[in-house]
Amino acid sequence: MLKAQATLFATPALHHTRFAFEGKVSYQFKARQTATVRLCGNRDRVREFLQDPQHLIAALLDREQVRQLDRHQFEVSMRPIGALGMTIQPIVRLDIRSNAADGSVQLQALGCRIAGNDWIDRRFNLIFQGELAPSRTFEDRAGEVTLLSGVADLSVSIELPPIMQLTPRSVVNGVGTTVTQGVLAALQRSLSKRLPQHFSHWSRLTTPTTPPSGATLTAS
Numbered sequence: 001m002l003k004a005q006a007t008l009f010a011t012p013a014l015h016h017t018r019f020a021f022e023g024k025v026s027y028q029f030k031a032r033q034t035a036t037v038r039l040c041g042n043r044d045r046v047r048e049f050l051q052d053p054q055h056l057i058a059a060l061l062d063r064e065q066v067r068q069l070d071r072h073q074f075e076v077s078m079r080p081i082g083a084l085g086m087t088i089q090p091i092v093r094l095d096i097r098s099n100a101a102d103g104s105v106q107l108q109a110l111g112c113r114i115a116g117n118d119w120i121d122r123r124f125n126l127i128f129q130g131e132l133a134p135s136r137t138f139e140d141r142a143g144e145v146t147l148l149s150g151v152a153d154l155s156v157s158i159e160l161p162p163i164m165q166l167t168p169r170s171v172v173n174g175v176g177t178t179v180t181q182g183v184l185a186a187l188q189r190s191l192s193k194r195l196p197q198h199f200s201h202w203s204r205l206t207t208p209t210t211p212p213s214g215a216t217l218t219a220s
Contacts, residue, residue, distance in 0.1 A: 024159055025160050025165040026123075026157060026159040026160070027157070027158055027160070027173075027176055028156070028157045029155070029157075029176035029177065029179065029180045030153070030154065030155045030156075030180070031154045031180040031181060031184055032151065033151070033184045033187075033188065034150065034151045034152075035148075035149070035150035035188065035191060035192070036147060036148070036149055036150070037132075037150065037192070037195055037196065038145060038146075038147055038148075038196070039145070039146050039147075039148065039196060039199050040144070040145055040146075040200070041144065041145075041146055041203055042137065042144045043103065043134050043146050044208065045146075045203060045208060046134055046146045046199070047100070047102075047134065048208070049199055049202055049203075050098055050103055050105050050132070051098050053072055053074075053096035053097075053105075054068075055198055055199075055202065056096060056105060056107075056195070057094075057096065058194070058198060059191060059194040059195040059197075059198045060187055060194070061076060064077075065077050065078070069093070072095055072096055072097055073093060073094065073095050073110070074094045074096070075093055075094075076092045076093075076094050077089065077115070078183065079182075081178070081179055081182065084164055084171070084175055086117070086120070086161075089114065089116065090113070090114060090115075090124070090126055091112065092109050092112045092126060093109065093110045093112070094107060094109055094110070095107070095108045095109075102134070103134045104131060104133035105132045105133070106129075107128070107130040107131070107152075108128065108129050108130075109126060109127060109128035109129070112126040119161065120158070120161075123158060124156075124157070124158050124159075125157040125158075126154070126155070126157075127153075127154070127155040127156075128152070128153070128154050128155075128183075129152070130150065130151065130152035130153070130187075131150065131151055132148055132149070133148065133150075134146050134148055134149075135148065135149040148195075150191070152184060152187060154180050154183055154184060156176065156179050156180050158176070160172065
């Protein structure tokens with residue numbers, strides 16, 4: 001029976017910067033987070049699994065959050081974020097591409113808008129990039145195990161409304177930290193729990209399309 005486990009993301013590295021120009025106050029927050037995911041299966045099966053972007057999107061997000069635009073692009077409705085008397089909901093266009101040669105997967109936000117708040121929408125920017133790739137394969141009591149290594153980078157920029165520009169910096173930094181860490185924490189929880197579950201379920205229901213590495217085919 002196939003099993004899968006995951007190691008949680010490490011604590012994210014977080015940076016925040018404050019800018020003031022022409023009477024405007026803007027903040028920028030950056031975070032990075034890494035992950036190691038353990039899947040019980042050979043590298044070829046893991047590579048085959050990751051070739052379909054829907055497997056990864058299903059592991060990362062709830063179905064009601066996602067609208068598929070084409071094979072590689074998805075519109076993701078993030079959970080509403082309430083802070084400083086405002087509620088914002090980023091809508092992100094996410095692109096997922098896989099590399100058949102090494103089994104790696106790249107994720108990139110191609111655009112972002114804020115639903116229901118035009119003022120913030122014009123002054124909010126989100127940049128996201130991530131990668132997940134098989135790093136090594138080994139044998140243990142459960143059989144062959146493939147480790148995936150992942151990294152995600154997130155940058156959020158926002159200009160405060162005039163009425164909030166006197167808000168203490170510590171308060172704004174707390175809000176920015178909540179936004180950036182909240183996004184990465186949600187991905188952490190989903191990737192850690194769902195990706196192994198999806199892989200195990202998929203492995204039980206499908207037949208390998210390629211023989212394991214090193215195997216040879218014989219004709220009868």
